[in-house]
Every structure is written in C-alpha cells, then in structure tokens.
Amino acid sequence: MSEYAGKTLLFVGGGMEALPGIEKARELGLHVVVSDMNPQAPGLQAADGRLIASTYDVGATLTEARRYNREVRPIDGVMCLATDVPLTVAAVAADLGLPGIPVEVAARAMDKLAMKEKFATDGVSIPWFSAVESAEHLQTLVKERGLPLVLKPVDSRGGRGVQRLTPEVNLVSAYERAIVQSPGGRVMVEQYLPGPQISTESIVLDGICHTPGFADRNYEFIDRYAPHFIENGGTMPSFLPGEARESVRDLVQKAATSLGVTRGVVKGDMVLSDGKPYVIELAARLSGGWFCTHEIPLNVGVDLVLAMIRLSLGLSVEEKALQPQFEQGVALRLIFPEPGRVIAIEGENTARALPGIAMVRLTVNPGDIVRLPTDSNASAGLVIAVADNREEAIRRAEKAVNAITVKTEGL
Structure with a gap:
C-alpha cells in the first residue's frame, strides 16, 4: 500500500x-x-x-x-x-x-522588523535597518544615514510598497505609499546594498539546510520603474563563482537557524555586496513565481514541492533527493507592456514554438487595464526557457518575450 x-x-x-x-x-x-x-x-x-x-x-x-x-x-x-x-x-x-514550524517562528517570518531584530541579535549579516514611526522620522533617518535607502512595509508581500529612496524621491509620498500597503500600519527602512541579488530555496532537515534552489534575480528595469523594485525574471545557474555561492548558502543556513526553522522550507532573498553576502529577507514557505514548481526542477532536477508534501505529512525526506541530479540553463523573463487598455495580443503561439521554451503564460486579455508596475505582480505574463547553459537560456527567453506583443491604447 x-x-x-x-x-x-x-x-x-x-x-x-x-x-x-x-x-x-x-x-x-x-x-x-x-x-x-x-x-x-x-x-x-x-x-x-x-x-x-x-x-x-x-x-x-x-x-x-x-x-x-x-x-x-x-x-x-x-x-x-x-x-x-x-x-x-x-x-x-x-x-x-x-507537523509544522512553531507558531512563533511563523509569526517572526512574516514580520520583517522582528526577523531583522532576531538576525541582528544572532549575528546574521543584514543591512542596517530601523523602524520608521512617521514621515518626519523617515526624513530624520535619511539625514542621519544618507541615501540610497530602501523603504518597505513591515508585513506586506510581493514587493508591495517597497521603494528605493534616492534624492529625487519625495519622502512623504514614499512613506504614504509604503504604509498603505502594511496591514498593521508599520514601516521600516534599511540600507540599500548594491550588488547581485539571489533567490534561494532550501529544505531544512534536522536543522541542516539543503539549498538546490539558487537563481540570479534580474533587475534590468530598476531605473525604468523607480522608485519601485520591479524584478523581471531570474536565471539559473548563477553567474557567481563557486566560493561566492557557498558563502550565500552558509548565510542561508545561519539565517534559518536564527529564524528557528529546523524542519521545513526557507526561501531567501539575498544580496552579495562587496563580496559579502547579506540577508534581505527569509520566508518560511515555498516560493511563488514558478521558482519551486518549474525553475528548480528544470535547473537541477530537485522536486522541493514533493519534499514539502512529505514533510507536511510527517514522512521522511532523503538527503539525496535534495541533491542536484544535473544542471542546465533556465531563464524566466516577465512581460511588461506599455500601460493602457489591452487591445490585442499577438505572437503567443510563435513564442511557444521556439526551441527550449518550457512555459509561456499570459495573464492579461483584451479589455484588461495594464498599469505602471509598482510590485512584482504587475507583469502581463512570462516565459521560461531552458538550454544547455545559462547564456543560451537567456537568449531563448528574450527571443520568446520579443515574439509576444501586448498592444495597448491610452486610457
């Protein structure tokens, strides 16, 4: 049976x-x-x-x-x-x-300020951070710390309300945009660390992190949609050398231990700045964005969803099931049309027929309204491409995106 x-x-x-x-x-x-x-x-x-x-x-x-x-x-x-x-x-x-993680651990994982405070106590590498009590307090912190900084709701998700503060950003407006996205009405600010950002995904068994999920996050539109952080995809395997990857994985382990996850899953948002890894956030759940369901299995053949199903039922998970079985290039790219009312979508079938295309998904239809992106849920669709190496996967993904036209007209 x-x-x-x-x-x-x-x-x-x-x-x-x-x-x-x-x-x-x-x-x-x-x-x-x-x-x-x-x-x-x-x-x-x-x-x-x-x-x-x-x-x-x-x-x-x-x-x-x-x-x-x-x-x-x-x-x-x-x-x-x-x-x-x-x-x-x-x-x-x-x-x-x-089976499951303790309630207090889950609560900490959903509170970015409490998480950072715990990390600071435990010596986990993180950017400087502070709670923000008001727009006036934000202005004071900016004077003290300088720019750029990152403003974010303490308890939101999906990048909602997260903004990069630069000299041209109105701090009062930025604070108002952030706090409206916080269910608890709480905002925080942290140092902006330049450098490549990485998405990780790990299964934790007996306190040990196994991290087959490791992708470079793609932020080529960071200036176009400023002050919002609009990620337009990810690429695997990472361009980072092996030593840098291991330093990131080691920090994920330290952060998971600090957070209190000893059996379960952790999803990391990491940055490598001046050669040193830092934790931006750590979530205690399986990722969205097709990362754990499609990208990781395509990249290394590891099924984190199956592993989490087994853990949730109290069944065993073998370490070997979490080790890469192979490595191939995977690139996900999001589609961002011009804002307006969608009047036509062309090229979807052409994109699907291109070599190495594993997924094409459009999330808008004629008549829908496309608005200027302010968070990670604002795209009109995506493609996922696979190839023998990351460079060819990127080329295939970009070719598929360019084959698709989402025509809009002004409102």
Whole structure:
C-alpha cells in the first residue's frame, strides 16, 4: 500500500501558482483539501475538499479546518505554496497536532522588523535597518544615514510598497505609499546594498539546510520603474563563482537557524555586496513565481514541492533527493507592456514554438487595464526557457518575450 493512501493534505491557498502542487498531491493518491476565500480559485476547482476562508485570516481558516477534520475526515498535513501564509499554516498545524514550524517562528517570518531584530541579535549579516514611526522620522533617518535607502512595509508581500529612496524621491509620498500597503500600519527602512541579488530555496532537515534552489534575480528595469523594485525574471545557474555561492548558502543556513526553522522550507532573498553576502529577507514557505514548481526542477532536477508534501505529512525526506541530479540553463523573463487598455495580443503561439521554451503564460486579455508596475505582480505574463547553459537560456527567453506583443491604447 502507498504511504500516501488514505491521507488528507490541506493546502492553504488555491491560486494558479499553487495548482502544480495540488495536482501533484492528488497524483500521489492523497485526498486534497484547499482553502481560499475565492470560490473560483483554480486550486479549489482541482481539490477533493473545499474550504472557503481567507488565507490570511487565521481564525476563519482554523474554524473551517477544525470542521472538516471533525465532520468530514481527519487532516494529516497542512502546507502552502506560492502564498505567504506560514502563520496560518503553523496555526492549523499546532491546533490539529500536525507537523509544522512553531507558531512563533511563523509569526517572526512574516514580520520583517522582528526577523531583522532576531538576525541582528544572532549575528546574521543584514543591512542596517530601523523602524520608521512617521514621515518626519523617515526624513530624520535619511539625514542621519544618507541615501540610497530602501523603504518597505513591515508585513506586506510581493514587493508591495517597497521603494528605493534616492534624492529625487519625495519622502512623504514614499512613506504614504509604503504604509498603505502594511496591514498593521508599520514601516521600516534599511540600507540599500548594491550588488547581485539571489533567490534561494532550501529544505531544512534536522536543522541542516539543503539549498538546490539558487537563481540570479534580474533587475534590468530598476531605473525604468523607480522608485519601485520591479524584478523581471531570474536565471539559473548563477553567474557567481563557486566560493561566492557557498558563502550565500552558509548565510542561508545561519539565517534559518536564527529564524528557528529546523524542519521545513526557507526561501531567501539575498544580496552579495562587496563580496559579502547579506540577508534581505527569509520566508518560511515555498516560493511563488514558478521558482519551486518549474525553475528548480528544470535547473537541477530537485522536486522541493514533493519534499514539502512529505514533510507536511510527517514522512521522511532523503538527503539525496535534495541533491542536484544535473544542471542546465533556465531563464524566466516577465512581460511588461506599455500601460493602457489591452487591445490585442499577438505572437503567443510563435513564442511557444521556439526551441527550449518550457512555459509561456499570459495573464492579461483584451479589455484588461495594464498599469505602471509598482510590485512584482504587475507583469502581463512570462516565459521560461531552458538550454544547455545559462547564456543560451537567456537568449531563448528574450527571443520568446520579443515574439509576444501586448498592444495597448491610452486610457
């Protein structure tokens, strides 16, 4: 009998990017329950059981999970994918006695200020940072520290409200843009560190980080869409030499230990500045942006989604399953049309037919409104390309993006 037979797994969040994990779990023979506030969420349509509750509403999700566990069938595991809700997941796990990270660890992972304070206490390399109490306080900090700095909401996600402060940025307006994106009305500022930024993804087993996910983040539009940080993709393998990669992985290990994750997943946003790695943020969840579902498996053949499904059910994960099986080039590039109303989309089939194209996904349709990007969710679509090496993967991805035209007209 399969070790998955008869088991029930709850996914908190049923968005499109969670769908590959939900489908994988069902293919394993699991009974899959999905919670989401949107009854039309793709994950809900693919699930065996459906709970209607906001992923960010811990109480509502707990109520629905308890009911399902009591009245329908016992829940054996809970996880999330491409949704920044580790606190909701941890609360359900704690309440139902399931495997998971401690609630206090999940809460710290969702509070950028508390996370940085813990890192500072434990000697984890991070940029200088400070809480910001008001626009006037921000102006004082800028006078004391100088520019550039990075302003961000303490408890937001997806790059919402994050801005690079330079001399031409109005600090009062920047503060207002940041605080409106914070559910708790809290803002912080930190030193801007120049240098290549890296996305990592690790599975932690018995306190040891295994980090097969390692990508260079692409910020070629950082000036075009200033002051907002608009990432337009990522590339694997990294251009960094082996010694630099190891220094980043070592810092991920130190940060995961400080955060308190000893069994689970950590997703790192890192920067290498003047040859030294720093932690920008560390999330206690599987990533979005197709990183863990597509890019990492294409790059090194490691299935972090399967590993997390097993951990969530209390099943073992072998270290060898987290070691790279091969290495090939992977490039993801986002599509940013001119702002306006979409009147036509051309070239999608042409892009799909190009060599090495693993994914083409458009997220807009004629009639939709495209606005000037202010966060990482503002693209009109993406392509993922694969090749024998990173340079050819980049070339293929850029060729596919250039083949697609999203025509817009002014509003």
